[in-house]
Amino acid sequence: xxxxxxxxxxxxxxxxxxxxxxxxxxxxxxxxxxxxxxxxxxxxxxxxxxxxxxxxxxxxxxxxxxxxxxxxxxxxxxxxxxxxxxxxxxxxxxxxxxxxxxxxxxxxxxxxxxxxxxxxxxxxxxxxxxxxxxxxxxxxxxxxxxxxxxxxxxxxxxxxxxxxxxxxxxxxxxxxxxxxxxxxxxxxxxxxxxxxxxxxxxxxxxxxxxxxxxxxxxxxxxxxxxxxxxxxxxxxxxxxxxxxxxxxxxxxxxxxxxx
Amino acid sequence: xxxxxxxxxxxxxxxxxxxxxxxxxxxxxxxxxxxxxxxxxxxxxxxxxxxxxxxxxxxxxxxxxxxxxxxxxxxxxxxxxxxxxxxxxxxxxxxxxxxxxxxxxxxxxxxxxxxxxxxxxxxxxxxxxxxxxxxxxxxxxxxxxxxxxxxxxxxxxxxxxxxxxxxxxxxxxxxxxxxxxxxxxxxxxxxxxxxxxxxxxxxxxxxxxxxxxxxxxxxxxxxxxxxxxxxxxxxxxxxxxxxxxxxxxxxxxxxxxxxxxxxxxxxxxxxxxxxxxxxxxxxxxxxxxxxxxxxxxxxxxxxxxxxxxxxxxxxxxxxxxx
Numbered sequence: 253x254x255x256x257x258x259x260x261x262x263x264x265x266x267x268x269x270x271x272x273x274x275x276x277x278x279x280x281x282x283x284x285x286x287x288x289x290x291x292x293x294x295x296x297x298x299x300x301x302x303x304x305x306x307x308x309x310x311x312x313x314x315x316x317x318x319x320x321x322x323x324x325x326x327x328x329x330x331x332x333x334x335x336x337x338x339x340x341x342x343x344x345x346x347x348x349x350x351x352x353x354x355x356x357x358x359x360x361x362x363x364x365x366x367x368x369x370x371x372x373x374x375x376x377x378x379x380x381x382x383x384x385x386x387x388x389x390x391x392x393x394x395x396x397x398x399x400x401x402x403x404x405x406x407x408x409x410x411x412x413x414x415x416x417x418x419x420x421x422x423x424x425x426x427x428x429x430x431x432x433x434x435x436x437x438x439x440x441x442x443x444x445x446x447x448x449x450x451x452x453x454x455x456x457x458x459x460x461x462x463x464x465x466x467x468x469x470x471x472x473x474x475x476x477x478x479x480x481x482x483x484x485x486x487x488x489x490x491x492x493x494x495x496x497x498x499x500x501x502x503x504x505x506x507x508x509x510x511x
Numbered sequence: 512x513x514x515x516x517x518x519x520x521x522x523x524x525x526x527x528x529x530x531x532x533x534x535x536x537x538x539x540x541x542x543x544x545x546x547x548x549x550x551x552x553x554x555x556x557x558x559x560x561x562x563x564x565x566x567x568x569x570x571x572x573x574x575x576x577x578x579x580x581x582x583x584x585x586x587x588x589x590x591x592x593x594x595x596x597x598x599x600x601x602x603x604x605x606x607x608x609x610x611x612x613x614x615x616x617x618x619x620x621x622x623x624x625x626x627x628x629x630x631x632x633x634x635x636x637x638x639x640x641x642x643x644x645x646x647x648x649x650x651x652x653x654x655x656x657x658x659x660x661x662x663x664x665x666x667x668x669x670x671x672x673x674x675x676x677x678x679x680x681x682x683x684x685x686x687x688x689x690x691x692x693x694x695x696x697x698x699x700x701x702x703x704x705x706x707x708x709x710x711x712x713x714x715x716x717x718x719x720x721x722x723x724x725x726x727x728x729x730x731x732x733x734x735x736x737x738x739x740x741x742x743x744x745x746x747x748x749x750x751x752x753x754x755x756x757x758x759x760x761x762x763x764x765x766x767x768x769x770x771x772x773x774x775x776x777x778x779x780x781x782x783x784x785x786x787x788x789x790x791x792x793x794x795x796x797x798x799x800x801x802x803x804x805x806x807x808x809x810x811x812x813x814x815x816x817x818x819x820x821x822x823x824x825x826x827x828x829x830x831x832x833x
Contacts, residue, residue, distance in 0.1 A: 254527075265763060265782060265783065265786070267652055269645045270645070270649065270650070271644070271651070272786060276651065279806075289764075290764065293728070295687075297555070306671050312634075320781055346622065347613065347616075347623060347625075348616055348617065348621075348622060348623065349569070351613075351617065368699055370764075372646075372804070373763060373764075375628070376626065376644075376796060377609070377613070377623075377625045378606065378609050378610070378625065379609050379610060379612060379613030379616075379623060380627060382581060382610035382611075382613040382614050383613045383616070383617050384580070385614075386585070386614040386617045386618065387617055388692075389690055390693065391693035391694040392580065392581060392582065392614075392693070392694050393694055394580075394581075394610060395606055407697075409813075410580065411757070412605070412606040412607050413605045413607070413702065413758070414605070414607060414701065414702060414738075415699065415700050415701040415702035416695050416699075416700045416702075417698065417699045417700070418696065418697045418698040418699075419579070419580055419695065419696050419697070420694070420695055420697055421693050421694045421695070422693075425693075429555035431764050432750075432751075432757055447712070472656070473616070473620075473621060473622025473623075473655060473656060473657035473658065474620070474622035474623060474624055474653055474654070474655050474656070475622070475653060475654050475655070475656045476651045476653050477639065477651075477652045477653060477654055478651070478652050478671065479644075479649050479650060479651040479652070479704050480649070480650050481648065481649050482648050482649065482650065482790075484649060485567060485789060485807070485808040487806060487807050487808065487809065488810035488812065488813075489810075489812065490801070490806050490812035490813075490814060491811075491812065491813055491814065492801070492810070492813075492814045492815065493816070493819065493820055495813025495819075496823075497797075497813045497815040497819065497820040497824075498820045498821065498822065498823020498825075498826070499823060499824075499827050500813065500822065500826055501797065501811065501813050501824045501827075502778050502823075502824050502827030502828060502831070503796060504795065504811045505772075505795070505828070506831060508793060510715065510771075510772050510793075510829045511739070511740070511828050
């Protein structure tokens with residue numbers, strides 16, 4: 253089975269993140285780039301499915317040159333090869349354009365199963381997997397807390413705000429997984445060494461059937477007009493419990509009219 | 512006045528979710544709200560929708576919405592956008608709502624704005640959405656430049672205000688295409704609802720962390736929550752350890768809440784957690800570690816053993832009630 257994991261490099265959530273004044277895009281230079289933490293579960297699930305069913309795992313990433321580090325890390329976890337879609341014209345693409353570029357790249361790469369994380373920790377739209385399924389005309393089996401592949405059928409346990417549903421579709425399909433589904437493995441030393449020799453194919457706009465006016469910041473269908481930074485929260489009073497801590501907290505709540 | 516399509520969230524009996532009323536309130540600022548109702552229950556909901564200013568209700572009573580995920584609703588909305596040329600489409604910023612918005616945007620070639628906490632009409636009437644980013648440290652104002660704006664509004668962000676409307680029902684005949692029936696539902700188990708307020712919509716949220724020590728220890732969090740009439744949340748550590756169900760997780764990968772009061776108990780305040788709660792109006796923290804980062808953002812911090820502090824706090828709260 254040909255399994256493709258769509259992975260995104262994002263600014264490290266442990267660091268101060270911001271937007272670039274002027275074009276209001278995510279400041280990718282200001283923070284370290286790491287694998288979107290939610291995509292690690294997608295990589296792990298893909299590896300598990302490939303181990304159980306046989307097959308190959310390809311990492312597909314769209315992003316600047318710096319994303320190569322994250323691709324190498326994903327390969328060191330055990331993925332077989334990678335495809336890096338890299339083109340200045342793609343910079344600043346919104347969810348609509350990103351889903352188009354990813355769908356076109358997936359057509360070029362070929363796939364039986366596409367695996368996403370549930371969302372990216374930078375943009376947090378959570379809509380790209382559904383959009384890619386729409387564009388490819390294949391089943392959308394998203395927000396899975398469990399995935400079973402049996403022959404050409406994929407069945408997931410879909411976990412949403414509304415509850416849990418069992419959802420089934422046929423391959424080829426797009427799935428997204430949540431962060432409860434597995435425990436992502438750490439790269440081993442052997443894995444890190446092996447990753448250095450694994451192939452990374454570079455695709456640019458000319459390799460994808462993409463009109464130039466459909467992607468990138470200038471053509472984004474959604475537009476950030478401006479942004480404001482919230483002043484950092486000021487620490488208030490910190491008191492040590494001396495036997496009357498509960499009463500003191502109650503006093504604060506009463507003073508603020510919560511009780 | 513131009514129409515604004517509002518995708519209703521509801522149960523099969525016609526019970527309308529609060530977020531639907533919030534969507535109607537926001538939609539009235541942009542034009543004339545027309546509810547899009549999927550599946551059964553529209554009759555029972557008619558008066559409620561009228562109370563919040565719905566001018567029309569497009570009723571598509573098809574079993575396909577329950578039988579297949581996301582795609583049928585997106586297909587229905589796309590058809591209505593083409594037929595009615597609305598100024599915008601508003602959906603609930605729930606997991607299902609956002610995915611529907613995404614597929615709809617692709618179908619109609621529009622831009623989509625997710626996780627909006629406010630929507631207003633700009634100078635030329637174009638909808639402008641406010642979206643918090645990076646855990647609320649930045650707020651952006653966004654617009655859609657291509658096609659009919661599709662906007663997912665975060666539940667609980669806009670307060671629902673009544674205003675009389677006709678809510679005139681109009682039947683829409685709909686059967687999902689084969690392309691919208693690729694992901695079929697074979698079983699559904701609705702989320703369990705306790706007697707507590709919904710986490711995303713609550714005025715007060717009480718959350719417990721690793722400091723509770725286990726499922727038994729976590730009960731004191733529920734007791735405090737109930738004393739305050741609050742929703743109960745949990746940190747990722749608690750959910751991962753299986754001490755409390757996943758749907759109550761607050762943080763980057765769980766729910767984002769901004770209640771009037773957030774009480775963090777036994778939570779150290781890792782950035783993952785702060786991303787989900789730091790826009791709360793007032794924050795109270797109880798933790799035995801004086802160095803815990805949660806104290807950096809708390810309006811009131813109590814350094815102490817939660818198993819001493821919280822029971823005393825509960826009894827004081829109960830005294831206030833009496």
